[in-house]
Amino acid sequence: MNLFCYQLKQAYLSLKQKPIFVLSVVSTMGVTLGALLCVLTLAYVMLIKPLPYPDQERLYNVEHQLISNENAIDGRAFTYPNLMHLYNQQSLFEQSVLMYVDGGVITSLPSEPMVAISFITPQWFSLFSAKMAIGRGFEESEKVNSYNPVAVLTYETWQNKFNGDINVLEKSLTLSGNNYRIIGVLAENNIEAPLAGAGFKTELYLPWDYNSVSERERKRWGNDDSGLIYVGKLNKQYAEYSKPQIDQILTKVVNENWQSKVSGHDFFKNWSIVLETQTLKSFIVSDGERSVYLLLIGSLGLLFIACANIANLFVSRTVERQQQLAISAAVGASKAQLFRNILAETGLLMFAAILLAQVVIFVGFSVLQYYLGDFLPRIDELELSAFSFSVSILLLILLTLTFSHLCLKMINYHALNATLQSGGKGIGIQVSKRVRNILISSQIATATALVFINVVLYKDASELVNQPLGYQTNNITSVVLALPNVESEIKAQKLTALKAELLAHPKIKKVSQAMRPTGFGTLALTASETDNRYTVLGKDIDDQYFSMLKQAIIEGDNFSAADIKDNRSVMIVNDIFARKLAPNGSAIGFKFKNGVEVIGVVKSINMPGIQRIDARFYYPASLARNMLLIDQHQGQIFNRDEMIEVMKSVDKKLSLFTFTSLNEYKDRRLFSSVTTAVTTLVLAILTLLLSGLGLYGILNYSSQMRRFEIGTRMAIGAKGKDIVSLVFKDNAGALGIGLAVSFIVLLVLYLGFSDSLSAYVNVELLPLFILTLGAISLLSALACYVPLRPFIKNPVIHALKVSE
Amino acid sequence: MSTAILLLKNIGKIFETEELETHALKSINLTVNKGDYVSISGPSGCGKSTLLSIMGLLDVSSSGEYFIEGVNVTDLSLDQAAEVRNAKIGFIFQSFNLIDELSVFDNVALPLRYHADKPNNATIKKRVIECLEKVGLSHRISHKPNQLSGGQQQRVAIARALVANPAVLLVDEPTGNLDSKSADQVMDVLDQLNKAGTTICMVTHDPRYADMARTKVQLLDGAILQAPVAKMVG
């Protein structure tokens, strides 16, 4: 048997006798390494790993910017005609894909499920190398303007909505009164490019022609729609072109045509269009980047604290083993042999920790996918991979060498022999003051920085969670209906009938015809006197809306029933917009070019999870509006089935699109804030706890080493408080350095990421910082004091006795 | 009549552990007078160190009463005991117990740093040098303990015990860790100190050194074997 195996076996046998030590090291390192590897893999997948599509480096997203006469970007979304013009006229891309997303109800299925739909052009299939489980994807026969009513299902839709029916290709499905023939099902392992945001998972693909943009909007050169997406694969011959060159060519294609189309409109004089490309990869991950960096900092910090604690355990372990090491040295083990001995033991422990880490990663991936799937892109690509494996090996080697080196540094080889003679008063093994101080300082620095960052994030998140919204959410349900394709007059009749039926229901107190209070669209308004242009958030509501939501009118009037019925040119603005319109006076009576007049000012509401309050306005909704708010009597729950029943009693063709309580919307919007608040609080407490334990470990250990000195000083006449102040003074330097380092780290972080951090940093944080410093100092003081207690609360002889 | 510096009345000490009670001391009566040189001897484990710890207020007795210079110190708080130790008692340990990081000067000065009077630096310096001269080590003032021989270290410890002008020196096996030459030197220093008026109470199991004392106490199994016999000063 070779020496290496022999040493491993020896290490195993000696560790077997120390189960607590092994358990502490393996569990602490396993969990923290697992967390770090999870986040590293996430960072790798999101930031580094190529997209899983052919020639992914040549895939680009195109952004359409509307540049105003003041040279400001007025909008960042395509107008429909410009999108189509680019699609038809450009020659830079060898393949192009248009996409638009929406939801719809499949009325041909008995359960009338609501599905997420992507409207796409045929090249989507080859550009994203989509494989089919059965049937075919869209082809020439589904090219733009072919109006071929066919559909492709995702694998999940096929399994869940069509029960995996083998004969599904002969079937058709009905959406908004149109029939689509099913021609294919995507393969199970198909990875959808999250073009419409991380949370959007397409369930049904339809040809581009059937997208929900209305015929009227399709011809408007000035109205942009953020649902319109363009992705292209750059032609090989242009691969050498720089980004500005590409942008310039694309801009020219669209802008010249657009200028000629809008030349008749005074409004767009001196306006222009700019197209800007971005690699598809950076387009997809742009949202999640900040979260990934935060997670990275957090998990690195935790690993650091864990390492400091484990280093501490290794120090104690080496002290414990000094007799054994001394005997080895006495019988002729060289320094290198002792090192290999230690290396074998450390390596074995780290190996076990890395194994445990693999389990943690595996579980961690599912947790991340479950909780962050809607927020972070590409998260479903997470898997145990060559990347996570090689980083694991790297960490294994790094940590083994670091900890072994630390243990070796403690051993004074020449003094080991003396240890045996002196009966073990610890000459051979010493924790140098420097090592101890470095352990203390690093522990304190990481803890302070981490606790502070977490406290700041917690404060921010909990303020958002607790901010009053300024509108009622209890007992109110928001309903969206799918209406048959009929004239709006008929729709209005149906809706009026439905409202009456609902009001007659015993559980229902009030009905308002409007979208949920957080839903707004962006609209442009021009003041009639000054020609000032405003881009504001607006929504259409009825006369019941404000009283149902308990949103107070602070000036002027609410809409009357007649305002709604006759669709009068009136509007109500929120106080923010009112102040913009009339900074010193009243906004009532303010008129816009389209003839609309302000008749009331309403108190602003806060959007759940958002701190900023925007200028907003409200205008009369059409009686054909397909959205309702239903206010139920206290304690009465009007459910989805009851809603469907009422609807069907009015008209069999009405179907229910969404039925969601306002509280659920609120919780959904607050989800990330609540998660942040909980996570940061837990992390802050965990950090304090871990570092408190770590500091206690170090200081307890060093007090033990100093017990003779402490006993002697007390024998000479030192009192308890003298000893405490001695130890405090001794460690104040390390504490100070730790705090200073944390300050520098935070400063560097701030300067490095000032763009994304400036929103969080202000003077209000000073008390929080001082509080953090106070908590850490108190913790350190406790960690100093507690180990001293047995010495100063007992007769001096306790500290002077050799045994124990 | 000479004055009693230390007076022990029926002092007993029981160590209780989970399995057993050890009666380490059983009703000890002992008087140490001013200027006395008392030796306590007996076989290993008979209670010598325990007795000296109680006399030095490093430990508390389980029963009996204890007076230092006529003041009852049986039930002092830990802090009060520290003050009495500092002012009245100089302790010398078998293993020297010098503090490695401090220089000889700082080791010797240590008791004065904890002194209630808070003497100023000049006073401290004067006093420290005085004491180091008495033990013949004033030229080693800035050395670290580990740069000295064992005998030298023990003499530094004696200087430290003397520095606060204690009423009595309590010495536990002062020569246990020393070779015979160094041991003789240390014993010489103690002898001279006693001749100059310092009260000494010393534990030793070396009969040679026990004989140097004026009063010899024999301990056996926690009790005093025979009435203290005063050696006639010749």
Ligand SMILES: Nc1ncnc2c1ncn2[C@@H]1O[C@H](COP(=O)(O)OP(=O)(O)O)[C@@H](O)[C@H]1O
């Ligand atoms: N802390 C303790 N706990 C229990 N027993 C003790 C303790 N200290 C000393 N003893 C016991 O008390 C007796 C006297 O010990 P000690 O005073 O050290 O003896 P000596 O110094 O004469 O060798 C011994 O039997 C010893 O085992």
Ligand SMILES: [Mg+2]
């Ligand atoms: Mg003893």
